[in-house]
Amino acid sequence: QRRITVRDLAAAKERGEKWPMLTAYDAMTASVFDEAGIPVLLVGDSAGNCHLGYDSTVPVTMDEMAVLSAAVVRGTKRALVVADLPFGAYQEGPVQALRNATRLVKEAGVGAVKLEGGERSLPQTELLVRSGIPVMAHLGLTPQSVNALGGYYVQGRGEEAAQQLLRDAKAAQDAGAFAVVLELVPAELAAEVTRSLHIPTVGIGAGAACDAQVLVWTDMAGLTSGRVPRFVKRYAKLREALGEAAREYAQDVVGGTFPAAEHSFH
Ligand code: KIV
Ligand code: NA
Numbered sequence: 001q002r003r004i005t006v007r008d009l010a011a012a013k014e015r016g017e018k019w020p021m022l023t024a025y026d027a028m029t030a031s032v033f034d035e036a037g038i039p040v041l042l043v044g045d046s047a048g049n050c051h052l053g054y055d056s057t058v059p060v061t062m063d064e065m066a067v068l069s070a071a072v073v074r075g076t077k078r079a080l081v082v083a084d085l086p087f088g089a090y091q092e093g094p095v096q097a098l099r100n101a102t103r104l105v106k107e108a109g110v111g112a113v114k115l116e117g118g119e120r121s122l123p124q125t126e127l128l129v130r131s132g133i134p135v136m137a138h139l140g141l142t143p144q145s146v147n148a149l150g151g152y153y154v155q156g157r158g159e160e161a162a163q164q165l166l167r168d169a170k171a172a173q174d175a176g177a178f179a180v181v182l183e184l185v186p187a188e189l190a191a192e193v194t195r196s197l198h199i200p201t202v203g204i205g206a207g208a209a210c211d212a213q214v215l216v217w218t219d220m221a222g223l224t225s226g227r228v229p230r231f232v233k234r235y236a237k238l239r240e241a242l243g244e245a246a247r248e249y250a251q252d253v254v255g256g257t258f259p260a261a262e263h264s265f266h
Pocket of ligand 1: 023042043044045046047084138181183204214215216
C-alpha cells in the first residue's frame, strides 16, 4: 500500500473525481482519517486556533509545525500529508521558503507544503517546485494576513478582486503548484477558477464546483466551541460527546463506582 501522490490528484481532476481533505494535528486523529480513506491530510496552521490555543494562525512557529507534521505522518500510511508553511517562514523570499519547506520534508516526512498567496508568492513556489517539493497554493481569504485584511471576510467580490484572484490562480499554476485552496470566495468565481485551471481547486467556503473540499477537522466533527461559520457542516457532536464522557467519569470517581471489580487486579 503506497501513499497518495500529487500525480493521483492530477489524475482525479482529469477523471472529474472529487476528493475530500481534512486538517489533522496529531497522530491518533490522523490515523482515524487515514483509515476512513481521506486521501489528503493538511497539517494546517489552523493548529494555532484549533490545537495550540492561539487566537489566530499568525503566532504558529516552524518548530510547532515540524512537531505536529511529524506526528501526522507517523499516524498515517496512505494519505498525502501536506504541511502549512507558517507565517514568517517564507515571506523573506525563496531561499527562506526552501530552507523551511526542506525541514518539513526531511524532519517530518511530509509529501508537500502549502503557502498563502499567488503572484506575491510566485518566486517561492517556483524554487520549491524546481527543488522537488510539491506546493499547494492558498488564495482568497489568507488567514496569515488577518491583520492587513482586518478580519475574516469573503474575498474576490467585485470585478477587480475577481480578476486578481484569477491572475493569482494562474500564477500559482504557472509556478508549478499542484493544487490551489480557495478560501471564502463566491461560488461563481470559484467555479470560474476551477474551469480555467488544469490543477485541482480545493474549496472551503467556495461552493460546490471546486475539484476538492477541505474542512478544519474540529469544525467538521463538532469539537470546536462557539459560533460555527456558514461554510461548515458538522458531521458529529464531539464536543458534547467528550464533555459528557468526562462528566460521567468524574461522577463515577467521586461516587466510588469506578473502578469496579472488573477494572481491578486481585
Ligand atoms: O490551516 C488550515 O486549516 C488551512 C485550511 C483551512 C485550508 O489552511
Ligand atoms: Na492554513
